[in-house]
Amino acid sequence: EVFVEKANYKAGIIKLSRKKAQELLIWDKLERAFKEKTEIRGKVLRRVRGGVEVDIGVPAFMPTSQIDLKAKRNLDKYVGRELPLRIIKFNRKKENVVVSRKVILEEEQQRIKRELLESLEEGKIVYGTVKTITDYGAFVDLGGVDGLIHLADMSWGRINHPKEILRVGQKIKAKVIKYEKEKEKIALGLK
Numbered sequence: 001e002v003f004v005e006k007a008n009y010k011a012g013i014i015k016l017s018r019k020k021a022q023e024l025l026i027w028d029k030l031e032r033a034f035k036e037k038t039e040i041r042g043k044v045l046r047r048v049r050g051g052v053e054v055d056i057g058v059p060a061f062m063p064t065s066q067i068d069l070k071a072k073r074n075l076d077k078y079v080g081r082e083l084p085l086r087i088i089k090f091n092r093k094k095e096n097v098v099v100s101r102k103v104i105l106e107e108e109q110q111r112i113k114r115e116l117l118e119s120l121e122e123g124k125i126v127y128g129t130v131k132t133i134t135d136y137g138a139f140v141d142l143g144g145v146d147g148l149i150h151l152a153d154m155s156w157g158r159i160n161h162p163k164e165i166l167r168v169g170q171k172i173k174a175k176v177i178k179y180e181k182e183k184e185k186i187a188l189g190l191k
Helices: 018-036 102-119
Strands: 003-008 013-017 040-048 051-055 059-063 082-091 096-100 125-133 137-141 146-150 171-180 185-189
Touching (some): 013 018, 018 082, 059 082, 096 102, 125 146, 146 171
Parallel strands (some): 059 096
Antiparallel strands (some): 003 013, 040 051, 040 082, 051 059, 082 096, 125 137, 125 171, 171 185
């Protein structure tokens, strides 16, 4: 497509701009992606104050808080990477676009959690990572949702503290003892 930049009809001169036409198409595509909340891809160009500059056909800004699920201090590892993004602010007149990767990661995390909760049932064997240890048990991350292994459900023998058999970061296999779907409470056992 070609964009008519200037026209002098008396002299028979028409100035055409392919670059301007392509730019308009990019802005149309980005506006549609913003309105429909669709995923786009962008390449991180460089660190800037408060975040990073991303190339999505036009320069866009991604705040530090929108790069990952948890705040990251070192943004240099993202420079040069192509990432899935969602446009969260869009102003065509001011040519201002703000994007987020965090929104996409949160949606993926929710999808995984929903699938896990739908598949859970009492008696099922699950795999997870010990997240925290307390005096009364240990919380295990099952992939987006936590389950609790009570001290009494850790061993057939007597133990005084969960640290005797578990450590934070340990990968474990456990059995779902009780599952309250409405409250999303999961009781696990090692025995």
